[in-house]
Amino acid sequence: MTEIVKSSRPRLGGIAQTLRAGLILTARERRDLLISVLLFAAAAMVPLITEGYVLQLAISIAMYAALATSWLLFSGPTNYIALSTAAFFGIGMYTVAGGIDDYPYPLLIAAAGVAGAVLAAIVGLATLRVSGVYFVIFSLGLAELVRQIMTWLQHVLGTMSGLYVTIDRSEPEYYWQLLILTAAVFMVGWWIGRSRLGFALRIIGNDELVAVHCGINTARAKVVLFVVSSTFASIAGAVVAPRWGYVEPVVAFSPSLSFQAVIMALLGGTHRLWGPLLGVIPFVLLWELISIAFPNQTTLLLGVCFLLIVYVIPNGLLGLIERAVNRDSRPGQSTPGALQRALGFSTGSLRNLLQRGKSKNV
Amino acid sequence: MSDGSSASALTAADVTKRFGGLVAVDCMSFELPEKRVLGLIGPNGSGKTTMMNLISGALRPSSGEIKLYGEAISGIGASRVANKGVARTFQLVRMLPAMTVLENVMAGGVFGHARRWGDELEDYARTLLRRVGLAAAGNAAVSSLTYIDQKRLELARALASDPKVLLLDEWLAGLTHGELKIGIALIEQLRAEGCTIIIVEHVMHAIRSLCDRCIVMSSGAKIAEGTPAEVLADQGVVRAYLGDTNA
Numbered sequence: 001m002t003e004i005v006k007s008s009r010p011r012l013g014g015i016a017q018t019l020r021a022g023l024i025l026t027a028r029e030r031r032d033l034l035i036s037v038l039l040f041a042a043a044a045m046v047p048l049i050t051e052g053y054v055l056q057l058a059i060s061i062a063m064y065a066a067l068a069t070s071w072l073l074f075s076g077p078t079n080y081i082a083l084s085t086a087a088f089f090g091i092g093m094y095t096v097a098g099g100i101d102d103y104p105y106p107l108l109i110a111a112a113g114v115a116g117a118v119l120a121a122i123v124g125l126a127t128l129r130v131s132g133v134y135f136v137i138f139s140l141g142l143a144e145l146v147r148q149i150m151t152w153l154q155h156v157l158g159t160m161s162g163l164y165v166t167i168d169r170s171e172p173e174y175y176w177q178l179l180i181l182t183a184a185v186f187m188v189g190w191w192i193g194r195s196r197l198g199f200a201l202r203i204i205g206n207d208e209l210v211a212v213h214c215g216i217n218t219a220r221a222k223v224v225l226f227v228v229s230s231t232f233a234s235i236a237g238a239v240v241a242p243r244w245g246y247v248e249p250v251v252a253f254s255p256s257l258s259f260q261a262v263i264m265a266l267l268g269g270t271h272r273l274w275g276p277l278l279g280v281i282p283f284v285l286l287w288e289l290i291s292i293a294f295p296n297q298t299t300l301l302l303g304v305c306f307l308l309i310v311y312v313i314p315n316g317l318l319g320l321i322e323r324a325v326n327r328d329s330r331p332g333q334s335t336p337g338a339l340q341r342a343l344g345f346s347t348g349s350l351r352n353l354l355q356r357g358k359s360k361n362v
Numbered sequence: 363m364s365d366g367s368s369a370s371a372l373t374a375a376d377v378t379k380r381f382g383g384l385v386a387v388d389c390m391s392f393e394l395p396e397k398r399v400l401g402l403i404g405p406n407g408s409g410k411t412t413m414m415n416l417i418s419g420a421l422r423p424s425s426g427e428i429k430l431y432g433e434a435i436s437g438i439g440a441s442r443v444a445n446k447g448v449a450r451t452f453q454l455v456r457m458l459p460a461m462t463v464l465e466n467v468m469a470g471g472v473f474g475h476a477r478r479w480g481d482e483l484e485d486y487a488r489t490l491l492r493r494v495g496l497a498a499a500g501n502a503a504v505s506s507l508t509y510i511d512q513k514r515l516e517l518a519r520a521l522a523s524d525p526k527v528l529l530l531d532e533w534l535a536g537l538t539h540g541e542l543k544i545g546i547a548l549i550e551q552l553r554a555e556g557c558t559i560i561i562v563e564h565v566m567h568a569i570r571s572l573c574d575r576c577i578v579m580s581s582g583a584k585i586a587e588g589t590p591a592e593v594l595a596d597q598g599v600v601r602a603y604l605g606d607t608n609a
Binding site: 202217 | 418420440441442444445449450452456457458459460461468469470472473474475479519523
């Protein structure tokens, strides 16, 4: 895993510059900051020039940009693949849905963040000891567990199967809220990337045992990042809850949301903070086409996309672009992708396995 | 021990580690004065690496206590032991594969005993790379390093936290004859600079030239202690290595 923050690797002093804390920005960082601000400003203009279907797509892109990038904050450096996005997204939705009749909407968004953070802290403390495939399975199970609890609660409380969220917000407002959220994710991610915490997480992602003996409280570092990442997912759920209008467990805690966030991040590339963004835009568009053309096979096709990305472009579109730009093959480019490292195998080893299997069959 | 005037950096008192019915380390007690090099030797499976894991906090002793400058460090967890000032290398080299050589060294210097950051950290890491003979490799990927260079890098990472006690677990193992000379010279240099070191080693001439004191372990227990010359002449030690018939 190379640094999450922008790299200035070719220059000798690059690492110190990336790591330097405080507000002293290098020329390169100032340039990147300026580009980011301009891009966000341009993105903010979208509702002014278009509406209807295109704006709906833009809202989708903004939402998944926030989800996939916040997913990356934790899973990128640590290689812990979390499939729990939907659990926190759903918590956020339900916080808003449950309180919208009594409390102001902005307060509920903050409350959703707190609820997500608390759940993430509890879950993180209990589970971040397990790693690799165990954590992947657990995080997937978490969303299902929370969904079942919600269904049961609603049953006990005697309400209907869902809750209505009715407040008056226009589509551009949702879009801008999500865009602000995405910008917040980026700022927090950038800050973490140049902090000691970010460095600690990269060490953990490389070798957890070494991290421990370097003096890193690995449990605390992982929990903190899991909380940060999950808080953003909860806020995203809270922001879009009124737009969906009706919140029920099956929709709010849908596992395909977790998978989509992961797939988009992997498609874009997980070794830069802005990597997922490269995956979100094409995938949302592709998904739109798939949902229209094959409305009954979406889950199947989601799985196919997942496998294709993991095996064909393990380092994402970002990896492809970097290889194209930087032909003189830099070390580290042949490293396996995030998921493969998380699960402890590489495409090479899988290919060997398949070939061995074939020759045995013959 | 040999010099009563210097402070004791590390003490182990009746340290025992059981894995189920197996006693891997049996009532080990010793004292390591500061600025001394202690060798931990013994046949395979005698509990040396377990002892290192107990000191570095990777394992918790079943009973007994380990103290660093009078402060108990057994049972507080590996990361806090590192914070207190114990740094280690691993029996099988462990690199941070997706980080550069320089970053690998920096990793040791941020969260451990000495905490540096920013330019200060990078400058210090470069100093250490020069010291272990890797000055030119800073921006390279670790996968491009030879075996001895990986060993050097691991040493630099351990030194980056300015440890009070350095644990080298078979740091010389697997080196060629030429590399061994370089490796021994490096540790000799550290010793001359006043590092407090515990080494687990099978290379006997390294033990002879590097260690002030030696402890010989067999089946988890201490069977001899003294200068390298003394313990290597001990009949019990020879028996432990070679068996009764050869003694």
